[in-house]
Every structure is written in C-alpha cells, then in structure tokens.
Amino acid sequence: MAAPANSVLIVTLPPILGGVTNQARLVAELLQRRGYAPTLAWRAYFSDRPELSVPSWRLGRGRPDVAAVDGAPWPQLAVGSWLPEFEWAHHRAWSPWDRVIDSHRHHIVVSGNNLPGFGLVERGVPSLQWIASGYRADRVDRFRTLSLPRRVFDALLNRPVTLAQERRILENADTLAISNYTLNALRDLAPRHRVRGRILIPVDTGRFRPEGRPSAAGRRLRIGTTGHMSDPRKNCELLIAAFRQVAQQRNDVDLSIRCDLDRPAFDARFGTADLGERLQVGLPLPFAKLSDFYRSLDVFAISSWQEGLLVTGTEAMACGATVVSTRCGGPEEFVHDGQTGLMSGFHPVDHATRLLEALDDAAGPRRLSSAGIELVRERFAMTVFEESFLHHFAALHR
Numbered sequence: 001m002a003a004p005a006n007s008v009l010i011v012t013l014p015p016i017l018g019g020v021t022n023q024a025r026l027v028a029e030l031l032q033r034r035g036y037a038p039t040l041a042w043r044a045y046f047s048d049r050p051e052l053s054v055p056s057w058r059l060g061r062g063r064p065d066v067a068a069v070d071g072a073p074w075p076q077l078a079v080g081s082w083l084p085e086f087e088w089a090h091h092r093a094w095s096p097w098d099r100v101i102d103s104h105r106h107h108i109v110v111s112g113n114n115l116p117g118f119g120l121v122e123r124g125v126p127s128l129q130w131i132a133s134g135y136r137a138d139r140v141d142r143f144r145t146l147s148l149p150r151r152v153f154d155a156l157l158n159r160p161v162t163l164a165q166e167r168r169i170l171e172n173a174d175t176l177a178i179s180n181y182t183l184n185a186l187r188d189l190a191p192r193h194r195v196r197g198r199i200l201i202p203v204d205t206g207r208f209r210p211e212g213r214p215s216a217a218g219r220r221l222r223i224g225t226t227g228h229m230s231d232p233r234k235n236c237e238l239l240i241a242a243f244r245q246v247a248q249q250r251n252d253v254d255l256s257i258r259c260d261l262d263r264p265a266f267d268a269r270f271g272t273a274d275l276g277e278r279l280q281v282g283l284p285l286p287f288a289k290l291s292d293f294y295r296s297l298d299v300f301a302i303s304s305w306q307e308g309l310l311v312t313g314t315e316a317m318a319c320g321a322t323v324v325s326t327r328c329g330g331p332e333e334f335v336h337d338g339q340t341g342l343m344s345g346f347h348p349v350d351h352a353t354r355l356l357e358a359l360d361d362a363a364g365p366r367r368l369s370s371a372g373i374e375l376v377r378e379r380f381a382m383t384v385f386e387e388s389f390l391h392h393f394a395a396l397h398r
Contacts, residue, residue, distance in 0.1 A: 002105075008038045009104035011116045011127075014045060014078070015071070019311040022287075023130060023178070023201055024110040028074055030386055031393075037074070041100050043090045043116065044078040052080030066096050087154075088161035093119035101125060106397070112308070114169045114186075115162060121172045128396050129175045130199065130389075132308030132330075134185045135166045170195065174396055176389075179309045181329040196392060200333065201311045202385035203318045203376050210320030210373055213295045216363045221253045223355060224297040224321075226284065226312050229259035230269070232305075235326070239303035240270050241348035246355050247278060253359060256280045258293060294319035298362035299355060302335075304328040305346075314380050317341070317372040322358040326351065334379070340372040 008031050012024040028038040044052040044067070052065045064080035079097055083089035093101065097119045101107065109117035109129040120127040169175075170190035177183035177198040186195045223243065229236045236257075243255045255278065259266070263281040267273040285293055290312075294300065300316035302325035309330035317323050317334060323341035325331040335341035344354040361368045 003103055004037065005105055006036045007104040008036045008106040008108060009101065010038055010040050010108045010110055011120070012040055012042050012110045013112060013116070014042045014048070015040075015069075015076070019178075019201060019309065020110060020112055020132065022311050023132075025072075026202065026385070027108060027110055027130070027389065028072075030389065032074065034390070036106070039075040039077065039100075039104060040072065041077040041079055043084075044080050046084040049078055049080065052078060053084040054080070054082050055085055056083055064096050066100065086161075087115070087158045088165060091115050091118040091165065093122040098123070106393075108393070109173070113166065114173070114175065115165055117169050117173055118165045121169050126396055127173050128393055129169070129173050130178065131175055131182065131186065132178050133182055133306070134189055135162055137185060137306050137329075166190075174392065176392060177308075179330040179333045181332065182308045199385060199388045199392075200380055201309055201314070202382045203311075203314050203380040204382060205318055205377055205380075208291050208294065208315045208318040208376075210295065210318070210369075212292075213320050216298060221250075221298045221359055221363060222256055222296060223253060223299045223301050223359070224256035224258075224293070225301045225303075226258040226290070226293065229257065229261055229266070233307075235303045235305045235346070236270060238326070238346060238348060238351055239301055240272055242301075242303070242351035242355055243279075244275075245348060245352035246359075247275070249356065250359070254278050254280065256282075256293075256297065258282050258285050260284065290315065291319055294321055297321040299324055299358045301351075301355060302326060302328065302331055303351065304331075307331055309333060314376055318376040318380075320366075320369050320373060322362050322366075322368045323372060324351070324354045324358045334372070334375060336375075339368070340375045341368055 069076040107127040300321040337343040342354040
C-alpha cells in the first residue's frame with residue numbers, strides 16, 4: 001500500500017530537554033498548518049525502553065518493536081533497534097525502521113548530529129535534514145566522562161563507523177544547519193557535501209516577549225539558565241564557580257537553574273549545598289511556563305563548551321534578559337559582544353566579570369537588553385523560518 005501523499009516522517013531525538021525538541025515541534029506545527037500529516041519518530045534509548053530493542057546478549061530471542069508515545073497533537077513513535085550497544089547500529093534501516101520509513105511519503109531529519117538520518121540514506125530515500133552539530137563536536141565532552149573501557153570500546157567499535165556514516169549522509173542528503181557555526185563545521189567534514197545553507201531556529205515573539213518583566217528597583221537581581229546540566233557540554237562547573245565570585249561582590253544576586261537534576265542531585269554533583277537560598281534549582285518547566293521564567297531573570301548565562309545555537313538563549317533574549325555566553329559556537333549568532341550581550345572566555349574570573357557587567361546594565365540603562373530584543377525580532381522571526389524551510393522542503397521533491 002502506498003504511503004499517503006501528505007504523510008511526513010520527522011526523524012528526531014526523544015522528547016527530552018533541549019533545542020532539538022523545540023525544532024521538531026516547530027517543523028511539525030508548520031507542516032500540519034500546511035495540510036501535511038506529520039509523525040515524529042526516534043530511536044528508543046535502551047536505558048529507557050529496553051523491551052523495544054534486542055542487544056547482542058538477547059539475539060535470537062525476540063525482534064525490535066515500535067511503541068506509540070502520547071503527549072503531542074500528532075503521532076509519536078519510539079523505535080527499537082538491533083544491537084543498541086553499538087551507536088552505529090541504532091540508525092541502520094533494518095526492521096522496524098524500514099516499516100516506519102515506508103509508511104510515509106516525505107522524510108525530514110531534525111537532530112543534534114545527522115546520524116539519525118543514516119537509515120534514509122542507506123535506503124536511498126530523499127530527505128531534508130536540519131542539524132545542530134557535527135558528530136564529534138556533539139560527543140566530545142561526553143566521551144571524556146566515559147570510563148577507560150568505554151572509551152576504548154567507543155574508539156574501536158563505534159567512532160570509525162559513525163564518522164563514515166556521517167560523511168555518507170552529508171554527501172547524499174540535503175542538509176541545513178542551525179547556525180553559521182554549524183554550517184561551516186558540516187561543510188568541512190565532507191568535501192562533496194550537500195549542505196544547502198542555514199536556517200536559524202525561530203522565536204515565537206508573541207509568546208517570548210519582555211512585557212511583564214518585574215522592575216529591578218528594590219528587589220534581588222537574578223542570574224539564571226535552563227538546560228540539561230548533567231551534560232558535560234553545558235560546563236555547569238564554570239557557571240557555579242563564576243557565581244561564587246559574583247556572590248562575594250554583590251549580596252543582592254541569586255542564581256536560578258531549571259534542569260534535569262533536583263536540588264539534592266545538583267548539590268551532590270556540583271558541591272553547591274553551601275550556597276543555600278542564593279541558589280534555586282528546579283526541574284524543567286513546561287513550554288507554556290518558560291516565558292515567565294525568562295522574564296524573571298536579569299541575566300541569562302550560557303557557560304557551555306559547545307553549542308550549535310541554543311534556542312533557550314534566544315528565547316531569554318526575546319524576553320528581555322541580558323545574555324552572557326562563553327565563546328562556544330552557536331550563541332555568537334545572537335550575542336554580539338558589547339552590543340546585544342556579552343561574551344566571555346572559559347575562566348571563572350572572566351565569566352564572573354561579564355556577569356557583573358550584565359547585572360549593572362540590567363539594573364540601569366538596559367542598553368544590551370533592548371538591542372537583544374530588537375535583534376531577535378528581526379533575525380529570528382517565525383515568518384523567515386517558515387518561508388525558508390518550506391522552500392527547501394519543496395525543492396526536495398522537484
């Protein structure tokens with residue numbers, strides 16, 4: 001049976017905290033408004049859904065399976081795989097991915113790196129891929145945290161194959177980057193690439209806007225951030241060290257973090273119990289409440305080692321928070337040092353100095369904040385994203 005003409009498979013990552021989840025939602029919403037029927041699908045992590053995959057020690061006992069996942073206005077599928085202990089195996093186009101691919105007419109990949117699109121390339125299925133990072137940049141800091149046996153296993157049995165998969169995808173699939181930083185990195189990976197350009201992740205400025213921000217007068221100031229802080233790339237240690245220095249110089253500043261760790265786990269990981277009430281840690285907020293969180297911040301801090309873009313930074317900027325970022329790649333797309341925000345190096349003294357400068361601006365002239373709001377409205381407009389994405393989507397099937 002032929003796949004319905006309006007069916008679109010969006011291959012993405014599990015709906016966890018992070019920019020890729022927002023990207024996939026934006027694409028699905030856009031296509032749904034244009035009369036398409038999107039389905040989101042992702043490889044099921046073995047640690048989350050072990051019953052869907054067949055590792056090497058269970059070969060001959062069962063087959064990978066697919067499970068429907070609730071929580072969205074379109075179908076969502078968690079897809080199991082053979083040999084989930086091998087990263088290169090997750091993305092092969094064998095059962096049950098082949099059935100999911102064949103049941104859709106159009107195919108899009110929205111992901112951190114492009115490996116989730118390998119199954120499509122392997123089967124010669126045209127796809128449009130919107131990618132945040134190269135594979136090695138996406139994994140470099142996580143690799144450092146692995147045990148020695150895991151690093152050896154990865155170096156010998158995962159990395160060579162996955163890097164070859166990445167090059168093959170770049171040479172055979174129409175690819176879009178989320179920033180100039182990612183664009184240049186992807187083009188350097190494959191001389192015969194098909195990287196067509198970059199589309200910035202847009203910001204819904206109807207939702208993310210500065211109106212309703214509390215006045216800085218007579219209250220404690222607030223530095224904050226949100227993200228997957230257990231990910232080594234977020235470099236949360238730098239933010240904590242910098243905030244300690246800020247706290248020594250100013251008694252009227254707190255740090256608020258929304259992340260994948262509760263306060264006891266956060267204290268255990270980063271040694272922050274002594275900060276007491278000056279540090280507030282909470283679990284991730286639902287999308288509908290993010291704008292209120294951003295508006296409560298005077299400064300939004302990015303301490304990462306590497307980011308493809310970081311949509312939470314543009315959303316916070318649209319809500320009037322002054323953004324301070326390390327020079328980690330993607331944020332340089334919207335943090336123009338001294339104009340729309342402030343850039344720092346990776347030393348706590350440097351990061352703390354820029355945080356203090358941003359606090360002074362937030363409590364006074366708000367020059368950086370105002371310029372940041374204007375930049376987001378101009379360069380990250382939803383209409384710009386929609387026109388560009390639909391252009392590339394239509395070109396895929398000409």
